[in-house]
Amino acid sequence: MSRETKAATGSQTVSLAEDPAQPGAFLLRIGDTDQSYVDLTDPLRLEFDYVQRIADLIDELAPERARLRVVHIGGAALTLPRYVAATRPSSAQIVLEPDEELTMLVREQLPLPRQSGIKVRATDGRSGIAAMRDGFADLVIVDAFVGARVPAELTTTEFLADVRRVVGASGAVGLRGAG
DSSP states (O other): OOOEEEEEETTEEEEEEEOTTSTTEEEEEETTEEEEEEETTOTTOOOSHHHHHHHHHHHHHSOTTOOOEEEEEOOTTOHHHHHHHHHSTTOEEEEEOOOHHHHHHHHHHSOOOTTOOEEEESSOHHHHHHTSOTTOOSEEEEOOOBTTBOOGGGSSHHHHHHHHHHHTTTOEEEETTOO
């Protein structure tokens, strides 16, 4: 029997439903938009095509088991951080996710593996990236949405300049919808 949890976070309704065809896998929906798919038994199983493309970028950037410093802008159910933790377990990851209630629900219902290296900061992507030091990350992944739209503050020249500063000359940026 599959399970489903519904909750309100901020002004939106969140639904976390177990996939009836794949026990241990869950779909996170915020409002009317599917946001994340997580398989707790297999973090390498990536259902959304764009997530698979970002994982391809990660795999191209560094060999499996290599340590990466990754900043994720947007967290939802933490699909990509789980992927990085499984494929590159010594990696340091910071997730910038402003919806603290969503993060609490996800951590309660879909616990992170012990010593995953994933740290979630309750801040928006614009403020969070602006506060980071130059060259901090090997990779910045921008996967933040409000409904089906990228927040306006993540489309500015200033934001992109900060992302570039944080990844430095040798880092990479993964964008949802890019590729």
